[in-house]
Amino acid sequence: MAKKDYWLMKCEPAAYSIDDLEKDKTTSWEGVRNYQARNIMRDEMKIGDGVLFYASNADPSGVSGVAKIVKEGYPDDKAWKKGHHYFDAKTDKQNPTWFQVDIGFVETFNDVVSLEELKANPALRDMMVTKRGSRLSVQPVSKQDFEIVVTMGRKK
DNA sequence: GCCAACGTTGGC
DNA sequence: GCCAACGTTGGC
Numbered sequence: 001m002a003k004k005d006y007w008l009m010k011c012e013p014a015a016y017s018i019d020d021l022e023k024d025k026t027t028s029w030e031g032v033r034n035y036q037a038r039n040i041m042r043d044e045m046k047i048g049d050g051v052l053f054y055a056s057n058a059d060p061s062g063v064s065g066v067a068k069i070v071k072e073g074y075p076d077d078k079a080w081k082k083g084h085h086y087f088d089a090k091t092d093k094q095n096p097t098w099f100q101v102d103i104g105f106v107e108t109f110n111d112v113v114s115l116e117e118l119k120a121n122p123a124l125r126d127m128m129v130t131k132r133g134s135r136l137s138v139q140p141v142s143k144q145d146f147e148i149v150v151t152m153g154r155k156k
Numbered sequence: 157g158c159c160a161a162c163g164t165t166g167g168c
Numbered sequence: 169g170c171c172a173a174c175g176t177t178g179g180c
Contacts, residue, residue, distance in 0.1 A: 010177095010178090012177095012178085034163075035163090035164095036163095056177080056178055056179085057177085057178055057179080060179095061178075061179070061180095115179080132160095132161080132179095133160080133161045133162065133178095134161095134162095134178095135161075135162060135163080135176085135177050135178070136162095137177085157180100158179105158180085159178105159179100159180095160177100160178100160179095161176100161177085161178095161179105162175105162176085162177080162178105163174105163175090163176080163177100164173105164174085164175080164176100165172100165173085165174075165175095166171100166172095166173090166174100167170105167171100167172090167173100168169105168170090168171100
């Protein structure tokens with residue numbers, strides 16, 4: 001079995017929150033329209049990988065819980081539903097541009113580990129999300145960083 | 157709601 | 169293939 005990897009996925013809680021995921025158990029991570037994020041979902045995410053569920057544009061923004069990959073990359077069919085919010089006229093069914101994965105609920109933190117706390121922890125200095133201007137909605141996270149954040153989330 | 161940072165598009 | 173204009177993200 002391949003090595004387990006770790007990721008961080010951003011979502012605005014107004015669109016989808018960790019509470020929604022807890023209720024739904026699993027969800028498809030559709031609508032990503034960024035090539036870097038697409039590549040990660042299509043090529044790199046494997047079943048069982050750990051995911052930090054990050055709430056962006058929230059109060060406060062931060063990691064609100066943990067999820068895991070339950071289905072590996074497959075074409076995002078919303079891309080060719082005309083009129084759909086995620087419709088992309090340039091994508092072709094034979095050769096899909098956009099991919100999604102499915103994630104499953106693991107746990108909700110008692111309190112959100114806020115971006116401020118992430119930035120304040122020197123051990124997380126190299127974590128992508130703490131860097132200024134980091135807008136990528138699907139990011140790789142190191143095993144150490146993943147475990148530090150989970151520990152922070154459970155502690156409270 | 158503002159606006160800086162970033163990604164993408166399109167004219168040349 | 170450059171780069172200005174534009175649209176989007178996301179912290180504040």
